[in-house]
């Protein structure tokens with residue numbers, strides 16, 4: 001299958017400072033030439049040094065740390081970093097380590113509305129030039145213990161791959177009564193504002 005013509009106009013592929021296959025997939029589906037590099041940032045250490053920051057500000061700081069770390073090693077490249085923080089009334093949730101952790105997340109999220117703060121930082125010439133955060137709000141159904149177990153059986157190990165233990169484009173859709181926010185924001189990379197910024201820098205053909 002011939003590769004779709006790229007809409008990326010940068011002199012080298014966009015450098016995504018992320019290990020997330022979801023983020024890479026979103027950019028490639030938008031026909032951007034992408035190269036990925038692990039950010040190598042100790043997120044928990046950044047978080048520990050950011051006591052008192054709101055969950056939204058924490059997401060932006062983490063995204064900037066990731067973009068900055070990779071951009072420092074690649075000053076000639078356009079680099080983006082991203083981070084997503086789940087915020088339940090001010091409490092930050094991280095990716096569950098295992099099925100039990102996912103069950104514990106869902107037991108607390110069920111029947112309530114949580115926020116996903118998805119931040120992106122854009123670096124050029126070796127330093128972060130701009131960053132932004134987009135928030136989605138998701139209202140989870142009351143699931144009950146049996147409902148959580150049935151969902152976890154269906155979702156499988158993928159539940160440890162996201163902060164809320166769900167993949168919205170997969171069986172995670174069954175968890176929700178109401179979703180406010182853009183699909184790509186929920187997946188962890190708000191495409192509309194990101195593409196607008198790249199376009200504003202003359203990096204996109206459309």
Ligand SMILES: Nc1nc2c(ncn2[C@H]2C[C@H](O)[C@@H](COP(=O)(O)OP(=O)(O)OP(=O)(O)O)O2)c(=O)[nH]1
Nearest residue numbers: 018019020022083084161162163167168186187188
């Ligand atoms: N496929 C899918 N992935 C999701 C969904 N919601 C969140 N995610 C993923 C996107 C990110 O990979 C991850 C958010 O966690 P982080 O912001 O900490 O990124 P992660 O550690 O995965 O990669 P990175 O820090 O960028 O190297 O969760 C979803 O609904 N579907």
